[in-house]
Amino acid sequence: MITSNISIAVNALNQGELVAIPTETVYGLAGSAFNEQAIHKIFQLKNRPTCNPLILHTHCISEVSKFVNEIPPNARKLAEAFWPGPLTLLLPKKSIIPHSVTSGSHLVAVRIPNHAVTLALLKQLDFPLVAPSANPYTRISPTNSKMVHDYFGDALPCILEGDICSKGIESTIVGFHENAPVIYRQGAISVDAIEFIAGKSKVLATKKEKVTTPGMSPMHYAPRTKFHIVDCISNFIVQNPNLNIGVLTLGKTIMEQSNATSIQLSITGDLEEASANLYKAMYDLDGMDLDCIIIERFPEIGIGKSLNDRISRASFR
Numbered sequence: 001m002i003t004s005n006i007s008i009a010v011n012a013l014n015q016g017e018l019v020a021i022p023t024e025t026v027y028g029l030a031g032s033a034f035n036e037q038a039i040h041k042i043f044q045l046k047n048r049p050t051c052n053p054l055i056l057h058t059h060c061i062s063e064v065s066k067f068v069n070e071i072p073p074n075a076r077k078l079a080e081a082f083w084p085g086p087l088t089l090l091l092p093k094k095s096i097i098p099h100s101v102t103s104g105s106h107l108v109a110v111r112i113p114n115h116a117v118t119l120a121l122l123k124q125l126d127f128p129l130v131a132p133s134a135n136p137y138t139r140i141s142p143t144n145s146k147m148v149h150d151y152f153g154d155a156l157p158c159i160l161e162g163d164i165c166s167k168g169i170e171s172t173i174v175g176f177h178e179n180a181p182v183i184y185r186q187g188a189i190s191v192d193a194i195e196f197i198a199g200k201s202k203v204l205a206t207k208k209e210k211v212t213t214p215g216m217s218p219m220h221y222a223p224r225t226k227f228h229i230v231d232c233i234s235n236f237i238v239q240n241p242n243l244n245i246g247v248l249t250l251g252k253t254i255m256e257q258s259n260a261t262s263i264q265l266s267i268t269g270d271l272e273e274a275s276a277n278l279y280k281a282m283y284d285l286d287g288m289d290l291d292c293i294i295i296e297r298f299p300e301i302g303i304g305k306s307l308n309d310r311i312s313r314a315s316f317r
Contacts (some may be wrong), residue, residue, distance in 0.1 A: 002145045002159045006117065010124050012158045018042060020134040020148045021121065022162020023057075023113040025086045025170050025188055026141040026279070027148050028131030029156075030057070039100045039130060045155060048137045053103040054130040055088055055171070055214050056110045059122035064110050067097055067128065072179050074198040081197045084114035086167050086188035088214075090175035101130055109214055111171055117162040132214060133170065134159075138222050140283050140314075143168050143276075147283055168276035169310055173214065177202070185214070186306040188275065220313040221279070223286035227315045228294045236294055246285035246293040250274050261288060271303045278307065282314065 003009070009019045013031065016038045021030045029046060031038030033056055043050050058064055061079055065071070068091040071079065075089050093108035102108050113119065122129065133141040134148045134156075142148045143165040148156070172187035174194060181194055181201040195201050225246065230236045233247055237260050247254055247262040251269025254262045263281040265274035285293050295311055298304035 001157060002149060002161055004117075004161045006121050006124065006160070009121055009158055009160045013038075013125060013129070017157055018045065020142075020145070020152075020156055020159040021057075021115075021118045021129070021131060022145070022160060022165065023115045023118055023131075024165060024167045025113070026143055026165050026168070027134040027145065027159075027162075028057070028113075028129075029134040030129040030131035032125075033097065033101055033128045033130045035127075036098060036100060039098065042130065042132065045152065046132060046135070046137050048132065050100070051103050052132075052137075053105060053109060053214055054101050054132055056097070056101065056108055056128050057113055057118070057122065057131050058110070058128040059084075059112060059119050061112070063128065064091075064112070067094055067108060068092055068110065069094055072176050074179050074181060075174075075176055077197050078174060078181070078194065079112075082189055082193075083112040084119065085112070086114070086171040087111060088171040088173040088185075088187075090173065090184065107175065109173060115162055117160060121160065138220055140221055140223055140279050140286065141170065142283075143279050147280070164276075164280075166276060168278055168280075169306060170214075172306070174198075174201075186309045188303065188306065190302045191305060192302060220316075221282075221310050222314045222316070223282050223293060225286050225290050226292040227282075227311070228292055229297055229311055229315050230294045231296070233294060233296055243291040244289075246288060246290040248278075248281055248285070248293065248295040250296070250298060261285065261290065271298065271301075271307065274298070275303055275307060278310065 088111040090107045167188040172189040173185040175182045181198045183203045298307040
């Protein structure tokens, strides 16, 4: 059921049920962080490995302090700059947080989402929510309620309507080593923006690292259709006339070809607009029974680095 009635979502969560919630990044599959049965349902419905931790969602920094032992100085600077918003901080957890949330880690991933509907929901609850993206494990993250319903149907009793997600990709996950920022997942806040506030960071090479935070799996955000990053879209189309090809472009029009279906992510080449449109465009092409979907790399500036991270993992096989 898709509903705009927050009370229905509150009642469901209080009863240990799951609710899909809107955020500025993507829709989340939410349950009580203090209810082991709800946590188990999340892993089960998503078919998500239990070694992959969850993100804790709450509505203000004073609430965060109830769940973590400390907030390092640079973490507090980032929180003050970007919360509410698409920033997730890895902080030492208090014992009140179940080990199932953190997959046994002493750190918990925490964020305050910047979405009026979900903030209103969180304020009406006596517990924080854990909420990974509302999609089957490794699939394209949903940026509207219909995508969530297409994935789960009646298996998910409540989807809270919140329109289209404005950022369109997941939060940036930042941990700390001796107060210096470590970026575990690039996301809707660019590395440059993080470093402007907190100084030089270390960006982990996700495919080489053990999965210790959400979103670190090397294959993730992937369509069922084969997904390729190519050097030149036009050349690939001409060289593969027998393939039915889906094309994602940034700021340019692809020459009309009978074997290609094209979606522009941003007519003006704006990376923020492309970010908001990326997953929905991937999802739409994935439903067209194509032989493959192709895309060129984004410019390696600002959020373009995060977008390249996403398409790289979508193409990982």
